Amino acid sequence: MAQRLEWASLDAGARDAALQRPVQSVAGTTRESVRVLIDEVRGRGDAALREISERFDGVAPDSFEVTAEEFSAAEEAVPAALKAAMRDAAARIECFHRAGMAAPYAVETAPGVVCERVVRAIPRVGLYVPAGSAPLPSTALMLGVPAKLAGCREVVLCTPPRRDGSADPAVLVAARMTGVHRVFKLGGAQAIAAMAFGTGSVPRCAKLFGPGNSYVTEAKQQVAQAGVAAIDMPAGPSEVLVIADEGADAAFVAADLLSQAEHGPDSQVLLLSDSAGLLDRVERELEAQLAALPRAEIARQALSRSRLVLTGTLDEAFDISNAYAPEHLILALREPRGWLDRVEAAGSVFLGDFTPEALGDYCSGTNHVLPTNGAARAYSGVSVSSFQNFVSVQGASAEGIAGIGRCAVTLAEAEGLEAHANAVRLRLDKAAPEASTPRRGSGEP
């Protein structure tokens, strides 16, 4: 079970160790096999995709792309209640994401000088929706909704084929619901390579999104590093940090820890509390609830690497959380909103007893594609802006350059960039001859 620690009794080294995430060094062999897979797809396109799919998924469809008939069959196959839940979730995801969309703006920074920021959808993006232990239609919603809001011209989605060569029906329904344009039955590093480089059947995408296993995330890293495609963020195992006070409901806290732990044996779970009694109660609840879980074995492995930490104060718990920068941060506190200002780095925050992480995972409206492994120190979760470029624009009139041109010339001269200075001076000669000519070459007004 999880390790019990008392923060005050730990020295600096032990504190570092307590916050260490499970090591997830990508084996050199993984890196090398991914490199080989990418090279194959890059060099031989669809032929390589077919061979690799046969090898890893045990199936090589004639056509990777999901057809209209397959979409229709999926609509038939998915129960109405699940479709309704997906529609509800998609509507709330859209509501939250739409409200946060960046608008273009313009500002006159000097008379006759207008600077703008315009927003452009990335024309073609690629989404990856895993289907390891189970398919994840919720991830299709989390990526498809903001891509649609951004206005991407073509949204491509890859998801691994099942043994019989079909795609998971719920993922297909989610994809269609959010307006994804094309879906391919492709998984693993080969799917990432196909979207990054393009093949005969899969179009080349400028940016790739979504979680995946270690092959998928390594492939994303490699194509990003090579400058072939951008990616949403670096990825690692999922994690949660809970800060709970004496008044927290131990059953709720234990359930939240377990819902993170069931993701995989390398999931990370941390509980911080200033109450030893609460920690005791949570420990007992963990054992009780674990016994009833179908994925108990996975959860037990994850818990064995996790920690229940007694802190001196709640304030200290926030210091620890900020240093750790968790993907998910649950505040099981009596006045959770009042503590929010203390949160410096986290992917997504859950306030109070009635906001389990599972709400955000599925249907509160926030995104569940979030920075892991401490990346929350300098990365944010997926939003509409993840699918957009922000282009700055400036326009100066003759009056405008007459007003600010000397400033540019002075700086260019200070930096020894004479052609820069000259490009401005030539305009000053035409725009406001009297402002430029007497000073030309003097370096200072």
Next chain:
Amino acid sequence: MAQRLEWASLDAGARDAALQRPVQSVAGTTRESVRVLIDEVRGRGDAALREISERFDGVAPDSFEVTAEEFSAAEEAVPAALKAAMRDAAARIECFHRAGMAAPYAVETAPGVVCERVVRAIPRVGLYVPAGSAPLPSTALMLGVPAKLAGCREVVLCTPPRRDGSADPAVLVAARMTGVHRVFKLGGAQAIAAMAFGTGSVPRCAKLFGPGNSYVTEAKQQVAQAGVAAIDMPAGPSEVLVIADEGADAAFVAADLLSQAEHGPDSQVLLLSDSAGLLDRVERELEAQLAALPRAEIARQALSRSRLVLTGTLDEAFDISNAYAPEHLILALREPRGWLDRVEAAGSVFLGDFTPEALGDYCSGTNHVLPTNGAARAYSGVSVSSFQNFVSVQGASAEGIAGIGRCAVTLAEAEGLEAHANAVRLRLDKAAPEASTPRRGSGEP
């Protein structure tokens, strides 16, 4: 001189070749030496920094950090007119960047479910300001102003020492002007390693910004890839693409091409026009202006890799530009604002005859740290948000989870994540027992 091409006469291969950027493969030796430098700094901290600085900069100061006395001396050394120009530029940069700052927001996505996005400054960031052929105080402004607006608690800046062990006075003045907290006389890969890992004297920074030579950019890539620090964007040589019509001023266009070309021999310069006459005139102007430039040799080398392309129409020129995704895009057109909708991917756009790139480089107000090498397809230039994290927050009341909890349960069950479902069900039992209990375990309402 630049190559003349007629787009209509090129086949697909020749068109690809025409848009190829100068190859800038990082030599394996560069990659390996950077890896070694990073390992040294990581392992031996300041002692390694001193040795490496001695080796590459010919000077190893006792203390890397710029002192109050050095700042005062710099204030004395910089001419008043240059200080005034920096102040003017900083004010306009601040004006434009402040207007684009993202605000926090909150929205009720369902009764009793409030989702928010809060904005947090990245607490400690590291800026790199190069001083290769010349120091670049303008880069200190471009990074320092948005870092200050973001509210970063500690802004660290590294810039290479000069031979006498001092830092460039103009860079110091710019750093102080924008509220940079600490400046270190450190350059190259060793500066990046120091800010990424931290040493005895240099604090560890969560995200690193700024341009640099191939060692600096390789070091940024390596620390980002290792997950040690985030970086602003991948970097390559600077580049400009100009779209000019028959009415453009050939002298202005040539001056803009040259101001890009003087950056370095690997700078890329493209001119697209539907007017052969304009291309002829620009060619003549390039020769004439080149003769007068102090950095003519650098510019000549860059021009030799550049292209003047005759297109069938201006519309075709925009297709080419969008495929190329230039860092800087100058629209030397009669109605430039009307063409802006055609721009899909570019770092920064310059409208019309009186808006040379040099204005944006220094003082229009936009940022000059921009995506190069085609990265503008999926990356944006530096803005205030580059220095911030966006944290999503959700809070559900008992009423809130009673309303949307079943949706989460249905999706969790469909994904086989029983502990997720359970974390919600436990709350439903307390929040709205009648809504939960009868349905528990049934999988569907």
